[in-house]
Amino acid sequence: MGAFFVLLLLLLLLLPLPGSGGGDRGGLDPGEYPRTPPPPVCGLCPGPLRNGSLVSRYCESRAGTESDGRCCRERGPGPERLLGLDLSSCSLRSLPPALAQAAAAVVLDLSENPLTPLPNGSFLGFTRLQLLAVPRALECPGGSGAWDEVRTRGSSRFCQGQRNPCNTSGEPAWPCPENAACAPAGPGLTQCLCDSPFHGYKCLRQGAFPVLPFCGILGAVTLSLSLLLWGTQRRTAGTP
Structure with missing residues (x-):
């Protein structure tokens, strides 16, 4: 039963709270904004x-x-x-x-x-x-x-x-790999950013990261494990 309650708690946490939608600014006067600490x-x-x-x-x-x-x-x-x-x-x-x-x-x-x-x-x-x-x-x-x-x-x-340390006439100390471009990262500092659609180590992989399939598989595995644990604990609790 413990896994079932954990799964139920996760689902409740994902539900939007009442009144959490936009449109209500808490009675602020026009031109005023909520202060962030x-x-x-x-x-x-x-x-x-x-x-x-x-x-x-x-x-x-x-x-x-x-x-x-x-x-x-x-x-x-x-x-x-x-x-x-x-x-x-x-x-x-x-x-x-x-x-x-x-x-x-x-x-x-x-x-x-x-x-x-x-x-x-x-x-x-x-x-x-x-x-x-x-x-x-x-x-x-x-x-x-x-x-x-x-x-x-x-x-x-x-x-x-x-x-901008990337805008120099000489060769940079750390040249970026192919499919990447130099970008400033602070005073005298640079970083290499992958050109779209490349990503990964040294920007060798092409195409966007499969976010939706990854999240779908991860969610399905999590749900399956939760149901399996719930069923196992239920049978164990029913055994004298």
Whole structure:
């Protein structure tokens, strides 16, 4: 009987909840949107954005943005994209794991921190980053060749205008295989994406992944095993 109840519970979880459909915005006034909670990275340092900081100036210069903790976020009907993050003067000695939550950031301030040299790939996925401030003792991620402009002022180094590492005149260090194209993956970082309809290891397989047949077979096997276990336990329970 245990397997039967497990199967029944799974079916109930898949049913839509009453009132979960769209169309009801919870009584919000026109022009207002439901607020999504800020990502934890916005609270790594206490307090709001510092007045006059890189991130606060960027947030003030753009319409439809708002500050939330140490973050500047895009305001709108969809998910609120994080545009800027101010982690300056936070006593950071290394990059926090939560920094990955700010991969969509355009402006990032890490200045005035006792940071140690950053490992390669620390900014993997930060393809939108256009202005980064780090302590002057550190180099820009990817090297100066990964940015349009590198300058220093006071105790900070500013890396501005992330370049596309795929748009180079020379041969890339890691050429992509056949049926794949180079794509940026962060400052000085690249990735190889398979051209449609190729996929798989080194993009050698052609055609789309059979999602529907795979899900159908998996569901049929799961249902068969559940019924088999239910029948077995039922016969066992009926045996004196």
